[in-house]
Amino acid sequence: MAVPCSQISSLLTETLGLQRIPIGLSFTHEAPKDIPGLDEIVPSACAMWTLAETKLFFAPASSHYHCPLGAMVMGFDLPDEQTALLQDELGMMCGVNYVREEELPQVPKIAEPSVGIIYGPLSQFSSHPDLVLLWLSPKQSMMMSESCGSINWSNTPQGLFGRPGCASLAYAATQKQPGQSLGCVGMRINTEINDDLMLMAVPKESIDSLSVNLPALAKAHNVMEAHYLRRIEHVSTLRN
DSSP states (O other): OOOOOHHHHHHHHHHOOOOSOOEEEEEEOOOSSSSSSSOOSSSSSHHHHHHHOOOEEEEEGGGTSSOOOOOTTHHHHHHOHHHHHHHHHHHHHHHTSSGGGGGGOOOOOOSOOOSEEEEEEEEGGGOOOSSSEEEOHHHHHHHHHHHHHHTTTTTTTOOEEOTTTTTHHHHHHHHTEEEEEEEHHHHHHOOOTTTTOEEEEEEEHHHHHHHHHHHHHHHHHHHHHHHHHHHHHHHHHHHH
């Protein structure tokens, strides 16, 4: 039985000590009748992530077109005008050496097309969303990465990226494992997120396991913190 989203949200917030609440994203094949549509114009898909902390809403594909790169990464088909803008923007990024041309074909995007995305606080979703987004400090990222098994040295550590920040969502959705971004310039500006936070996208497939793995890992971290504090205290006595 799936753990309720409200319970998962509380677990993440309290165990990690999050500065910002977890949000959810669900890709949909039709506009929902019981969820209000986005009633404002925003500059990018990532700008909707912070807006989603305040309310549950549906954003159609067209609401994402102001950032053609983000709209492409989210899997939306672009009209001709947005396609031309995307090519211009990518050309500019390569021209100023922000992105390498050979990277462009490798940027992940959502594989399954949708008509839009439902955004909102994780606690307000009645069923697990396709993705959960978290803003994490390095310490919190460490705990989440360990909980999800993405930095296990017995496997190849993976899932940490840079620009564009939204590509971490596409990675998580397509690879069915968490994706993280250190944050691109656009993401920092459009979300106004503090520079000391990074983004993690957790796929639906990993959500339920957090209810078991995260508390166990938090307990292990507490044990290790006490261990290192005792060592410092012991070394301090030797100095005296």
